[in-house]
Amino acid sequence: MNVNKIKLIHFRNFLEVSLDFDDSLNIFIGDNAQGKTNIIESIYTLLRGSSYRTKDEYNLINWHEKQSYLLGEAEKEREHFQINILLQNIDKLDLLTKRIKKIIKVNKKYQRRAWLKEKFYPVIFTPEDLQIIKSTPSIRRKFLDEIIINLTPVYEQYLKDYNRVLYQRNVLLKTERNKNSIDKHLSIWDKKIVELGTLIIRHRIKVLQLINKKVKDIHQLLTKNKETLKLKYNSNVLTSFTEDKQEIEVMFQEILENNKEKDYRLKMTTVGPHRDDYSIMSNSVNLGIYGSQGQQRTAVLALKIAELEMIKEKDQEYPPLLLDDVLSELDSYRKLFLIQLIKERPLQTFITSIDLHDLTQYDFVKHSKIFKVKNGMVEEQ
Numbered sequence: 001m002n003v004n005k006i007k008l009i010h011f012r013n014f015l016e017v018s019l020d021f022d023d024s025l026n027i028f029i030g031d032n033a034q035g036k037t038n039i040i041e042s043i044y045t046l047l048r049g050s051s052y053r054t055k056d057e058y059n060l061i062n063w064h065e066k067q068s069y070l071l072g073e074a075e076k077e078r079e080h081f082q083i084n085i086l087l088q089n090i091d092k093l094d095l096l097t098k099r100i101k102k103i104i105k106v107n108k109k110y111q112r113r114a115w116l117k118e119k120f121y122p123v124i125f126t127p128e129d130l131q132i133i134k135s136t137p138s139i140r141r142k143f144l145d146e147i148i149i150n151l152t153p154v155y156e157q158y159l160k161d162y163n164r165v166l167y168q169r170n171v172l173l174k175t176e177r178n179k180n181s182i183d184k185h186l187s188i189w190d191k192k193i194v195e196l197g198t199l200i201i202r203h204r205i206k207v208l209q210l211i212n213k214k215v216k217d218i219h220q221l222l223t224k225n226k227e228t229l230k231l232k233y234n235s236n237v238l239t240s241f242t243e244d245k246q247e248i249e250v251m252f253q254e255i256l257e258n259n260k261e262k263d264y265r266l267k268m269t270t271v272g273p274h275r276d277d278y279s280i281m282s283n284s285v286n287l288g289i290y291g292s293q294g295q296q297r298t299a300v301l302a303l304k305i306a307e308l309e310m311i312k313e314k315d316q317e318y319p320p321l322l323l324d325d326v327l328s329e330l331d332s333y334r335k336l337f338l339i340q341l342i343k344e345r346p347l348q349t350f351i352t353s354i355d356l357h358d359l360t361q362y363d364f365v366k367h368s369k370i371f372k373v374k375n376g377m378v379e380e381q
């Protein structure tokens, strides 16, 4: 799929900018704090209906303005989409929190954000993605869960249902003082927790296996056959590894039962897939703990490419690839690998970089569209 054009009005530090994109490679060059990441963010927001950088969407509107427009045209499976997003600051003086109104239209029809989310899933790679390897389990779960949602949209509902039941179970543990009454109610919640939690665990195991299949070759190429990458699911629910529905349900029920006293004491649910994690292993070494910065970066790159290939397999075409500031962080071998990969595939890519120096050596870059970004203005070269 491609994003053909975009028009930004009062988005971040842009007053009004219209850009026509290349089907293949688009490069944004500029010094720090000029608006390169803002462009990547605008393309992402146009396709997903919300930003990856901030939850506070009033930040997307130019500081001196009340509203912002994101207008764009995209193409997927030979269908054309005209996407318009209006962000309006509806700040009221009597309210402390800033409020925003968002109106999404696709081909002139109102749409919900969920519509965009199900339709378009660009793959984005930023320096912060190193956190997938280095940071807390919740960030790793989010990365995996998002891949699963893109492959199997109904999974998002399972997650929502699970979290709702989990919330209700925790409210019960927090508020109810009578132990007998807790016991009676818990058995109702536990049945649901086990059912939904098992669904989640099985999806995660299945998709991790898919990722493992895809990522292995890519990562071996990236490390000149020196390293083998493997993701391993660590569930606090599974006392022994299994994918079998019934076996997982039995284990889950048992571990909930065994942790009941602890849950009473701590007034929360201490076991379940909301606490699960997975390790990212290279040659049996946990990269999150022992990996060098370079190894971690390589692993994330391999994971992102695997994600790209998995979406391609599902949709029969590549989603756009957004690379913010990542080229400068890769050594020349990995950079060449990435450029080659982009070149060989029918894949639309958006790259930001401080300068072109590193890139002009690649012939293919000469045929790409190059944009200069300076202080909220964009000029095609």
Ligand SMILES: Nc1ncnc2c1ncn2[C@@H]1O[C@H](COP(=O)(O)OP(=O)(O)O)[C@@H](O)[C@H]1O
Binding pocket: 011, 012, 013, 014, 030, 031, 032, 033, 034, 035, 036, 037, 038, 039, 058, 059, 060, 061, 062, 063, 064
């Ligand atoms: N809502 C906003 N209104 C105006 N300027 C903004 C807004 N949000 C961010 N900026 C500014 O946009 C500038 C460019 O940001 P960014 O795209 O991250 O730069 P870079 O080119 O380094 O990627 C920053 O100086 C930032 O202060």
Ligand SMILES: [Mg+2]
Binding pocket: 033, 036, 037, 038, 324, 325
């Ligand atoms: Mg930036």
